[in-house]
Amino acid sequence: MSRVMIITEKPTAAKRIASALDDKHSPQEVKKRGASYFECKRGNDNLVVVYALGHLFELKQKVKGWTYPRLETEWVPRYEVEKKATQVRPIIKLIGTLSKDVDSFVVATDFDIEGSLIGYLTLKYACKADPNKAHRMFFSSLTNSEVESAYDTMSETLDFPMIESGQIRHEVDWLFGINLTRALTLAVKNTAGWFKIVSTGRVQGPTLAFVAQREQEINVFVPHPFWVILARTQLDGEEIDLEYSKKRIEVKSEAENIAKDLDGATARVDSINSRTTTQQPHPPFNLSGLQAEAYRHFGFKPSRTLAVAQSLYLDAVISYPRTSSQKLSDSLDLKEILNGLKGMKNYAKLADQVLQGGNLTPVQGKKTDPAHPAIHPTGTKPTKRLTPSEKKLYDLIVRRFLALFGEPAEKEHLRADIRCNDYLLYLRGLKVLKSGWMQFYGPYAKTGERELPNLSEGDSIFLSPVESDERYTQPPPRFNPASLLKLLEKEDLGTKATRARIVDSVKSRGYTLNDRFELSTLGYALYETLEEYVPDMLSPELTRRLQKEMDEIQQEQTNRDEVLTKAKRDLTELLDDFRSQEQEIGNNLVIGLQRYWKSTEELGECPKCGDGTLRIIRSQKTGKRFVGCSNYSEGGCDQTFALPQKGDISPKDEMCTHCGYRMIEVASGRRKWETCINWTDCPGRKDDLKALDDRRAKQAEKKKEATTK
Amino acid sequence: MSACKICGRKIESEDLCRYHVEALNNLHAAYEGWKSASGVDWSKYLENLENIEVTGRWILDVVEYVRIRDGL
Numbered sequence: 001m002s003r004v005m006i007i008t009e010k011p012t013a014a015k016r017i018a019s020a021l022d023d024k025h026s027p028q029e030v031k032k033r034g035a036s037y038f039e040c041k042r043g044n045d046n047l048v049v050v051y052a053l054g055h056l057f058e059l060k061q062k063v064k065g066w067t068y069p070r071l072e073t074e075w076v077p078r079y080e081v082e083k084k085a086t087q088v089r090p091i092i093k094l095i096g097t098l099s100k101d102v103d104s105f106v107v108a109t110d111f112d113i114e115g116s117l118i119g120y121l122t123l124k125y126a127c128k129a130d131p132n133k134a135h136r137m138f139f140s141s142l143t144n145s146e147v148e149s150a151y152d153t154m155s156e157t158l159d160f161p162m163i164e165s166g167q168i169r170h171e172v173d174w175l176f177g178i179n180l181t182r183a184l185t186l187a188v189k190n191t192a193g194w195f196k197i198v199s200t201g202r203v204q205g206p207t208l209a210f211v212a213q214r215e216q217e218i219n220v221f222v223p224h225p226f227w228v229i230l231a232r233t234q235l236d237g238e239e240i241d242l243e244y245s246k247k248r249i250e251v252k253s254e255a256e257n258i259a260k261d262l263d264g265a266t267a268r269v270d271s272i273n274s275r276t277t278t279q280q281p282h283p284p285f286n287l288s289g290l291q292a293e294a295y296r297h298f299g300f301k302p303s304r305t306l307a308v309a310q311s312l313y314l315d316a317v318i319s320y321p322r323t324s325s326q327k328l329s330d331s332l333d334l335k336e337i338l339n340g341l342k343g344m345k346n347y348a349k350l351a352d353q354v355l356q357g358g359n360l361t362p363v364q365g366k367k368t369d370p371a372h373p374a375i376h377p378t379g380t381k382p383t384k385r386l387t388p389s390e391k392k393l394y395d396l397i398v399r400r401f402l403a404l405f406g407e408p409a410e411k412e413h414l415r416a417d418i419r420c421n422d423y424l425l426y427l428r429g430l431k432v433l434k435s436g437w438m439q440f441y442g443p444y445a446k447t448g449e450r451e452l453p454n455l456s457e458g459d460s461i462f463l464s465p466v467e468s469d470e471r472y473t474q475p476p477p478r479f480n481p482a483s484l485l486k487l488l489e490k491e492d493l494g495t496k497a498t499r500a501r502i503v504d505s506v507k508s509r510g511y512t513l514n515d516r517f518e519l520s521t522l523g524y525a526l527y528e529t530l531e532e533y534v535p536d537m538l539s540p541e542l543t544r545r546l547q548k549e550m551d552e553i554q555q556e557q558t559n560r561d562e563v564l565t566k567a568k569r570d571l572t573e574l575l576d577d578f579r580s581q582e583q584e585i586g587n588n589l590v591i592g593l594q595r596y597w598k599s600t601e602e603l604g605e606c607p608k609c610g611d612g613t614l615r616i617i618r619s620q621k622t623g624k625r626f627v628g629c630s631n632y633s634e635g636g637c638d639q640t641f642a643l644p645q646k647g648d649i650s651p652k653d654e655m656c657t658h659c660g661y662r663m664i665e666v667a668s669g670r671r672k673w674e675t676c677i678n679w680t681d682c683p684g685r686k687d688d689l690k691a692l693d694d695r696r697a698k699q700a701e702k703k704k705e706a707t708t709k
Numbered sequence: 710m711s712a713c714k715i716c717g718r719k720i721e722s723e724d725l726c727r728y729h730v731e732a733l734n735n736l737h738a739a740y741e742g743w744k745s746a747s748g749v750d751w752s753k754y755l756e757n758l759e760n761i762e763v764t765g766r767w768i769l770d771v772v773e774y775v776r777i778r779d780g781l
Contacts (some may be wrong), residue, residue, distance in 0.1 A: 216728065219763040219765040219767040220728070220732045220735050220767050221735075221764070222738075222739040222758065223761050224746070225747055225757075250746055251745070251747075252746060252747040472763060474763055475763055475765065591717075611764065644741045
């Protein structure tokens with residue numbers, strides 16, 4: 001009889017793993033002073049399943065002082081560097097106590113860089129055990145069968161190259177993030193005396209550069225005119241738009257002549273052409289593919305998709321989501337998964353159809369990942385009621401999986417060529433001949449089907465009205481969370497686990513203004529300053545090189561000490577360069593910050609005293625925000641306006657057409673609306689207020705009903 | 710004076726910073742295309758750009774700058 005400690009990453013994973021490994025699938029949870037663990041029995045082994053909370057240990061500088069450079073670090077319990085992480089203390093204590101009475105250790109964290117590092121650090125610092133004697137379980141989903149198999153075939157050693165790579169990633173990110181952020185922040189403090197954190201990092205800097213460069217392209221964009229021909233006809237009493245053969249006409253007079261010649265003329269159907277195409281199913285999802293598709297269909301930010309997918313993984317209903325692979329491994333029991341889906345009401349019919357079809361060879365993509373297969377459902381029924389977001393994402397993943405076994409879709413493209421003298425116009429139709437895989441992908445497959453009107457060759461068509469319409473070329477689009485994430489992936493910056501967070505950080509730091517990644521004045525100031533004085537901080541080259549070296553550690557082509565020494569040397573050079581120009585850098589950032597605060601917080605001259613400036617202020621007492629006058633403390637001006645308490649507020653240049661007060665934009669989630677700061681008294685907004693009252697009353701009623709039930 | 714007449718940034722040439730210089734160059738470069746496409750003169754061209762929603766922010770800045778400078 002031996003006592004084995006199994007280290008997992010999270011409480012939910014611990015519960016699931018304990019339940020899978022227990023002979024009766026009924027482990028006992030033992031609670032102890034703010035933490036817990038699971039006891040279970042498997043054959044002759046007594047298992048103690050403990051959990052971390054993500055990272056229990058973080059890096060901390062060895063030498064004290066909020067300054068730079070700080071190059072030496074050590075791993076310490078997370079609560080020492082993060083005051084809020086109080087729940088970590090009892091967990092570390094419990095793991096330490098339990099580990100004294102254990103014969104062997106098994107790491108069962110997620111099989112990726114972070115998971116391996118969490119397991120290693122927990123072993124080394126919480127258990128004080130020898131990592132060389134520990135074992136490792138590898139799994140790609142938390143289903144009972146996979147967890148049991150991972151336990152039975154566990155590796156004799158930990159995945160040390162992955163651990164080394166994880167350690168160096170943390171060390172390099174800490175070195176660059178902490179030192180560069182302090183350098184920028186102190187440059188502002190030493191110049192203006194303000195303490196405002198101005199952050200950057202190894203990947204954040206290049207990400208800001210991408211956004212800023214796109215913004216510059218948009219700012220210097222000159223639209224060019226071109227003209228299109230808008231032609232209409234009536235067929236069987238229905239108005240129909242025709243397409244002119246030339247998509248854009250570069251000269252106004254030419255477009256006007258065409259419109260003049262065609263308007264009121266009779267054209268003839270010259271020919272009707274048909275072309276059939278086939279379309280293969282899309283490949284299985286990797287993380288970035290899933291994030292892009294979830295953004296397209298549900299508007300989920302990449303970080304939200306990752307969080308929802310993680311929750312589905314912990315419920316064992318999908319495989320591990322942090323994967324680059326677009327391939328399903330040969331060892332997967334596809335039939336078992338399909339049979340599992342067959343047992344679910346929503347997918348029974350479709351899964352049965354796949355099983356009956358007999359083709360169990362899925363379409364595969366090109367990208368691979370040595371650690372995990374593409375994201376797929378496990379076939380296990382959810383143990384809890386899924387949230388609406390989980391339901392949506394799960395449906396997308398299941399349907400994509402089912403579609404992999406579908407036949408190619410067949411589409412017929414029809415085009416009627418309509419002639420009038422030397423002019424050619426088209427009418428197009430699209431018919432799906434065979435839906436194939438699209439029937440499985442359901443609402444996520446866009447067929448684009450449109451019927452071609454009932455026409456025959458030789459038919460006459462009266463064209464009216466026909467006009468030329470002036471249009472303009474468009475600037476490149478701003479990024480959205482999904483397109484920025486895709487660019488980072490293409491440029492090989494960050495990892496699949498960190499990119500979503502980096503994309504979010506550009507906005508949360510105030511460098512962009514909204515979900516369309518419009519650069520803020522602060523973002524501009526930081527970008528321009530770094531570009532002028534320390535362009536290496538924005539360069540993707542430096543971070544890409546570091547990334548490559550970290551990957552080489554994982555492949556055992558180089559070692560951690562070598563990479564770390566080199567990174568410290570590069571950073572020291574960068575910081576020396578920075579320090580020699582600190583005054584100029586500080587001045588530029590201060591100007592940028594002043595502009596930023598002006599644009600985000602100031603709302604123009606106070607209408608009451610005419611002397612002060614209206615500003616968005618947060619009450620220290622209540623935490624609520626309102627508009628107040630800057631002349632309050634000195635001049636005693638008590639002018640205030642109420643503000644909506646939810647959402648991001650950005651002042652606009654326009655004034656209210658009803659009352660003349662400044663307009664603001666309020667963005668809450670995906671909802672955006674405009675109002676004026678005088679909205680509670682504005683005569684033009686009475687209807688809005690009434691609608692708000694009605695909405696509140698309805699919500700209160702619903703709440704009351706729910707409580708009564 | 711070392712500050713851009715439009716935004717206060719460091720000047721590169723012609724009293725303008727490098728962003729507004731680039732915008733001014735783009736403004737001039739695009740005029741020939743506009744003239745041959747729709748026959749507009751310089752003044753009408755500037756007016757058109759001011760009324761198009763997608764005209765770049767720095768282009769609008771230099772349109773105003775050019776109007777004042779040339780008394781248009």
